[in-house]
Amino acid sequence: MGNRNLAQKIKLSTIAEALGLSTATVSLALRDSPLVADVTRDRIKEKAIELGYIYNRRAASLRTSRSGIIGVVVHDIMNPFYAEILKAIETELDRSRQTFILSNHYDSVDKQRNFIETLLQLGGDGVIMSPAIGTPASDIRLAEDNGMPAILIARSVPEIDVPTFRGDDAYGTALATNHLISLGHTRIAMIGGTDHTSTGRDRYAGYANALKKAGIEVDPQLRIPGPRTKQSGFEAAVNFLANPLKPTAAVCWNDLVAIGLMNGIARAGLVPGKDISVTGYDDLEEAAIATPALTTVWNGQSEVGRFAARALLDKLNGSSEADGLHLIKPEMRIRQSTSPLNPGAGR
Amino acid sequence: MGNRNLAQKIKLSTIAEALGLSTATVSLALRDSPLVADVTRDRIKEKAIELGYIYNRRAASLRTSRSGIIGVVVHDIMNPFYAEILKAIETELDRSRQTFILSNHYDSVDKQRNFIETLLQLGGDGVIMSPAIGTPASDIRLAEDNGMPAILIARSVPEIDVPTFRGDDAYGTALATNHLISLGHTRIAMIGGTDHTSTGRDRYAGYANALKKAGIEVDPQLRIPGPRTKQSGFEAAVNFLANPLKPTAAVCWNDLVAIGLMNGIARAGLVPGKDISVTGYDDLEEAAIATPALTTVWNGQSEVGRFAARALLDKLNGSSEADGLHLIKPEMRIRQSTSPLNPGAGR
DNA sequence: TCAAACAATTAAACAAATCTAAAAGGTTTA
DNA sequence: TAAACCTTTTAGATTTGTTTAATTGTTTGA
Numbered sequence: 232m233g234n235r236n237l238a239q240k241i242k243l244s245t246i247a248e249a250l251g252l253s254t255a256t257v258s259l260a261l262r263d264s265p266l267v268a269d270v271t272r273d274r275i276k277e278k279a280i281e282l283g284y285i286y287n288r289r290a291a292s293l294r295t296s297r298s299g300i301i302g303v304v305v306h307d308i309m310n311p312f313y314a315e316i317l318k319a320i321e322t323e324l325d326r327s328r329q330t331f332i333l334s335n336h337y338d339s340v341d342k343q344r345n346f347i348e349t350l351l352q353l354g355g356d357g358v359i360m361s362p363a364i365g366t367p368a369s370d371i372r373l374a375e376d377n378g379m380p381a382i383l384i385a386r387s388v389p390e391i392d393v394p395t396f397r398g399d400d401a402y403g404t405a406l407a408t409n410h411l412i413s414l415g416h417t418r419i420a421m422i423g424g425t426d427h428t429s430t431g432r433d434r435y436a437g438y439a440n441a442l443k444k445a446g447i448e449v450d451p452q453l454r455i456p457g458p459r460t461k462q463s464g465f466e467a468a469v470n471f472l473a474n475p476l477k478p479t480a481a482v483c484w485n486d487l488v489a490i491g492l493m494n495g496i497a498r499a500g501l502v503p504g505k506d507i508s509v510t511g512y513d514d515l516e517e518a519a520i521a522t523p524a525l526t527t528v529w530n531g532q533s534e535v536g537r538f539a540a541r542a543l544l545d546k547l548n549g550s551s552e553a554d555g556l557h558l559i560k561p562e563m564r565i566r567q568s569t570s571p572l573n574p575g576a577g578r
Numbered sequence: 579m580g581n582r583n584l585a586q587k588i589k590l591s592t593i594a595e596a597l598g599l600s601t602a603t604v605s606l607a608l609r610d611s612p613l614v615a616d617v618t619r620d621r622i623k624e625k626a627i628e629l630g631y632i633y634n635r636r637a638a639s640l641r642t643s644r645s646g647i648i649g650v651v652v653h654d655i656m657n658p659f660y661a662e663i664l665k666a667i668e669t670e671l672d673r674s675r676q677t678f679i680l681s682n683h684y685d686s687v688d689k690q691r692n693f694i695e696t697l698l699q700l701g702g703d704g705v706i707m708s709p710a711i712g713t714p715a716s717d718i719r720l721a722e723d724n725g726m727p728a729i730l731i732a733r734s735v736p737e738i739d740v741p742t743f744r745g746d747d748a749y750g751t752a753l754a755t756n757h758l759i760s761l762g763h764t765r766i767a768m769i770g771g772t773d774h775t776s777t778g779r780d781r782y783a784g785y786a787n788a789l790k791k792a793g794i795e796v797d798p799q800l801r802i803p804g805p806r807t808k809q810s811g812f813e814a815a816v817n818f819l820a821n822p823l824k825p826t827a828a829v830c831w832n833d834l835v836a837i838g839l840m841n842g843i844a845r846a847g848l849v850p851g852k853d854i855s856v857t858g859y860d861d862l863e864e865a866a867i868a869t870p871a872l873t874t875v876w877n878g879q880s881e882v883g884r885f886a887a888r889a890l891l892d893k894l895n896g897s898s899e900a901d902g903l904h905l906i907k908p909e910m911r912i913r914q915s916t917s918p919l920n921p922g923a924g925r
Numbered sequence: 926t927c928a929a930a931c932a933a934t935t936a937a938a939c940a941a942a943t944c945t946a947a948a949a950g951g952t953t954t955a
Numbered sequence: 956t957a958a959a960c961c962t963t964t965t966a967g968a969t970t971t972g973t974t975t976a977a978t979t980g981t982t983t984g985a
Contacts, residue, residue: 242971253935258972268933285724288699289636289645290971293940298636300700308680309661318656321682330696333655333680335668349677352635353647377632465867497869520812522844522869589941600965605943615963637941640970 319536404437423484468495666883751784771831815842
């Protein structure tokens with residue numbers, strides 16, 4: 232067992248000895264310092280490749296206190312909403328030779344704190360997080376106080392002033408609700424999600440205010456909360472269709488819930504988009520290819536990811552500070568899952 | 579800019595000085611060494627918490643050469659197939675206090691090698707990878723030769739003998755094809771995917787052999803390759819429906835392609851599962867809630883992830899070696915997207 | 926011509942932990 | 956009472972790269 236490492240590890244001193252130089256020169260040369268003569272640098276680099284030298288970042292970061300590691304924690308990387316944000320972050324960070332460490336917290340504050348601690352142990356340069364429900368301010372401060380700047384995405388944390396990027400949820404749900412109202416719907420349910428997050432409260436407020444402004448009474452019976460998954464939307468269909476208030480339209484928490492709901496409606500023999508109008512939220516890739524194509528609200532995932540990554544890189548470079556909340560304005564995407572109220576509708 | 583770190587960093591020596599002990603004792607105590615007296619250990623641990631000490635893994639790993647980092651690279655973490663594998667890996671690794679670093683390679687061999695190099699620089703303990711198309715044996719050896727064991731999932735690499743876990747693709751597609759044949763279909767297309775990977779070749783072989791065995795001619799015109807996404811399945815529908823051979827059923831590369839294809843078929847005014855039978859592959863969560871519910875082949879994602887993680891942990895602990903290929907046997911999941919051949923079908 | 930400036934290189938300190946071998950202190954045994 | 960033997964603690968070396976200040980040799984300028 233374990234006679235790997237046949238050849239002993241190649242380190243700076245191996246190269247230095249092979250060339251009759253000091254480790255200082257080799258170190259400087261490999262980092263393209265102008266202090267080293269061109270000829271010397273070339274010889275060193277050649278030798279490094281020849282010997283298969285591998286730079287030891289842990290040793291280096293011990294001295295420099297920059298590890299090149301950036302942490303990202305979200306609720307669930309499998310969720311396409313976060314996946315789209317992550318892709319934007321990845322694209323942005325890739326340019327700056329930072330490695331990023333990814334983790335799910337599944338809304339467990341403990342798992343999230345565990346991640347922050349691990350990241351601190353590894354000397355993480357910064358962290359981008361979509362905070363778990365109930366995240367205490369102290370957990371963000373733990374990172375900040377130990378020299379690891381934090382950026383928040385998708386959700387805010389009370390009493391915390393770090394740069395925060397998310398969509399304007401109240402505005403976005405109001406867009407969707409107004410769209411349905413303009414089509415003649417008045418019995419509009421809101422499906423999925425929770426009211427325990429800033430996002431949840433904002434989305435409900437957007438929906439409720441839009442109804443009120445149009446002179447439609449807000450009936451709490453029409454609010455059906457639940458997980459933010461297709462499965463949950465699918466299951467909500469039964470409740471939705473059995474509702475005594477006979478809603479004719481649904482504002483869904485997100486596209487996943489909406490697609491699940493449409494599947495459930497179809498399974499019950501009704502035609503989503505004709506018998507029942509459905510709006511999603513996020514405008515995921517698959518919204519456009521759902522059947523019927525889903526009317527939804529674009530939530531600026533790519534913007535959120537890109538801005539967050541940039542804000543972090545800026546902070547690391549000591550330049551501008553973008554503390555506080557930055558709201559991205561959502562936009563309506565109208566497709567085939569919504570249609571004018573059918574006079575005989577409501578079952 | 580940057581007057582964070584108000585208090586200077588707390589390290590072992592800070593604790594040691596505060597208690598009038600040596601760093602050696604503190605180091606041993608925090609790792610629960612039996613060499614340290616119980617009273618002393620308790621005092622030290624208390625002080626560590628009081629001061630907010632954060633363990634510096636980079637410094638430690640410099641001496642111990644175990645970083646606690648495990649790397650995982652797959653084609654695309656957004657793809658639910660990999661996401662399910664990743665979840666299984668995460669669950670398994672979580673128990674062993676390893677941090678895992680995730681990356682996409684999008685089938686770019688360069689991006690993949692880049693990741694391996696970064697991981698080596700960080701002192702990664704091991705790597706689990708679903709190798710990019712065209713991965714040379716030398717890239718796997720780069721990891722292994724530098725003391726970082728590799729485990730392969732989902733795909734094999736020629737000339738490489740490291741532990742490899744994947745589904746039995748030939749067997750699985752044969753299952754799906756036979757299912758369709760048993761329903762009376764003879765004009766069966768195969769949609770999506772590529773023939774440039776071991777997986778691709780195996781799947782095509784499974785499909786083709788099943789047809790041959792049943793005395794059905796294999797028509798290369800019925801093979802429509804393409805990306806492995808919903809989008810691509812959706813777009814393939816047009817081609818599929820226009821095919822002069824009027825296929826009545828489709829064996830799809832995976833569930834995503836199948837769901838996309840069904841959406842495309844529905845968009846064209848036909849009823850998937852009645853007019854055209856469709857099978858998927860993987861049995862993702864959403865296969866069951868698609869409309870119609872998708873007949874598919876379970877590909878053992880969770881098993882692959884769990885086995886791979888265990889094999890790596892075993893290797894790190896120097897115990898058993900599971901080199902070579904391990905095939906997981908897929909199973910048929912019959913739902914509503916397939917039905918007996920309608921005599922008047924084929925458009 | 927000599928001091929100052931400059932270019933290239935290096936010795937040695939340093940980062941924060943671990944680990945080995947030895948010391949210190951106390952108790953038991955011969 | 957000295958030797959042997961624990962138990963607990965520690966000095967100091969070690970890990971690999973970075974950085975500072977010093978060194979050596981060369982060139983420039985007055």
